[in-house]
Amino acid sequence: MTGAWDPRPPLAAIGRRFYERGWMWATAGNLSARPDPDSFWITASGVSKGDLGPDDFLRIALADGRVLEGGANRKPSAETAIHRAIYQTQTAAHACLHGHSVESILASRGRDPVVLPRVEMIKALGVWDDGTPTALPVFTNHPDVALIGRAVETFLRDHPRPLPALIVRDHGVTAWGRTISEALRHFEAVEFLLALLARGF
Ligand SMILES: [Zn+2]
Numbered sequence: 451m452t453g454a455w456d457p458r459p460p461l462a463a464i465g466r467r468f469y470e471r472g473w474m475w476a477t478a479g480n481l482s483a484r485p486d487p488d489s490f491w492i493t494a495s496g497v498s499k500g501d502l503g504p505d506d507f508l509r510i511a512l513a514d515g516r517v518l519e520g521g522a523n524r525k526p527s528a529e530t531a532i533h534r535a536i537y538q539t540q541t542a543a544h545a546c547l548h549g550h551s552v553e554s555i556l557a558s559r560g561r562d563p564v565v566l567p568r569v570e571m572i573k574a575l576g577v578w579d580d581g582t583p584t585a586l587p588v589f590t591n592h593p594d595v596a597l598i599g600r601a602v603e604t605f606l607r608d609h610p611r612p613l614p615a616l617i618v619r620d621h622g623v624t625a626w627g628r629t630i631s632e633a634l635r636h637f638e639a640v641e642f643l644l645a646l647l648a649r650g651f
Pocket residue numbers: 478479480529548549550621622
């Protein structure tokens with residue numbers, strides 16, 4: 451253990467909330483946070499995100515994806531590759547939240563990128579009427595998640611000031627922030643805006 455801040459309890463609380471909203475049903479999604487520059491805690495594969503305990507998280511080395519501690523012999527989420535790509539390119543990011551919502555799938559059908567509507571909620575992403583683009587990138591949902599991670603890393607290296615979120619097609623949203631609460635605000639705002647699009651806005 452690093453002796454650093456332990457993000458597992460606040461991430462477990464988010465898991466309960468997201469599960470209740472239908473964003474993490476059937477063990478879907480994953481939540482992570484970085485207590486130090488070199489590692490992050492992430493949810494284990496195949497566990498219900500509505501009832502996460504301390505053993506349902508593993509601490510991962512940012513540099514090579516090695517498991518450093520935790521998890522009680524469980525595997526890290528396959529989608530750890532996407533979290534690593536975000537932490538490696540967004541050095542200010544300390545939390546990363548990923549869910550599988552109905553709205554994200556409906557809203558990204560036939561759209562690439564997904565241009566978020568400039569309604570009041572867009573302010574939660576730090577964007578308003580200053581002309582900042584509101585296009586969320588859409589990535590192909592490769593069966594080999596490492597390929598998604600590589601595509602995300604390439605995109606983020608090529609786009610120095612991205613919106614703090616992305617979509618994997620027919621899959622779901624990932625949002626990040628400097629803190630867990632900022633990542634939560636970004637995630638909720640994106641889901642709200644995608645729900646508008648899914649309803650024909
Ligand atoms: Zn997923």
